[in-house]
Amino acid sequence: MNKQKRAEIFARLKAENPNPTTELEYNTPFELLIAVVLSAQATDVSVNKATRKLYPVANTPEAIYALGVEGLKEYIKTIGLFNSKAENVIKTCKILIDQHNSEVPQTREALEALPGVGRKTANVVLNTAFRQPAMAVDTHIFRVSNRTNIAPGKNVLEVEHKLMKHVPKEYLMDAHHWLILHGRYICTARKPRCGACVISDLCEFKEKVLD
Incomplete structure (x- = not known):
């Protein structure tokens, strides 16, 4: 061609x-990051249904971390692979709090170091949240x-x-x-x-x- x-x-x-733009619903880079992690092998529609209930209650690393794995599962149990995703999201929140001042990092390397974040997820966040060509x-x-x-x-x-x-x-x-x-x-x-x-x-x- x-x-x-x-x-x-x-x-x-x-x-x-x-x-x-993405069909995932989000208002902040953190909300987008979590939505993309949840969307692996799941539809955007199913993720949006879950985050519409989750984000009004918890939409920061501290608030989601405070829910704990079991608390988070209650919000995302309708999404495929929710058990492993809940664990990854809680671990990711801890790393963001401890290492990144609760902010979503803007480099591929730092994003890919987060549990549940691979190259594809990192590219979505870099492109959609931070408007980097990816x-x-x-x-x-x-x-x-x-x-x-x-x-x-x-x-x-x-x-x-x-x-x-x-x-x-x-x-x-x-x-x-x-x-x-x-x-x-x-x-x-x-x-x-x-x-x-x-x-x-x-x-x-x-x-x-x-x-």
Whole structure:
């Protein structure tokens, strides 16, 4: 895929959705961090349902840490893997209190040192909360990047590096959100909605579904 075609793809995605953002509900970098940790192998909808009850009660490292693992579980037990997530969140709150003055760190290294925070979670926080150019490659972005040929790769790291290299600079900050939303609602896993796709004529997928 050439440079001009990539630029046109992102120009169209931007025209359709000028200000894309995460579907996770949050008001502070800390709330976003916890929501992203909770969202691993779970839907944003299920996380939002839980945090709507949790955050009015506890939305700081101190307040969530004070709940303890068992107390936190009561709020997040509807989310998949809630047992291990509760333990990770409590440990993360302790580290933020002890080492970061209760603030969410703004570097990848410090974020990835937190329990339950991997590269993808760190990238979401860096990009969405702190507006740093970063690409959190989830299953949707991996699929769209390979299927369209925007940034094909055998694994998420390869796709991430290719996106960071090939997405035009003026679109890099929001590219993560455009791609994830496109994968979630249009370029779906089982049957892509090519007939409703604004980039269908630019996409290099051979088996388009146009009905």
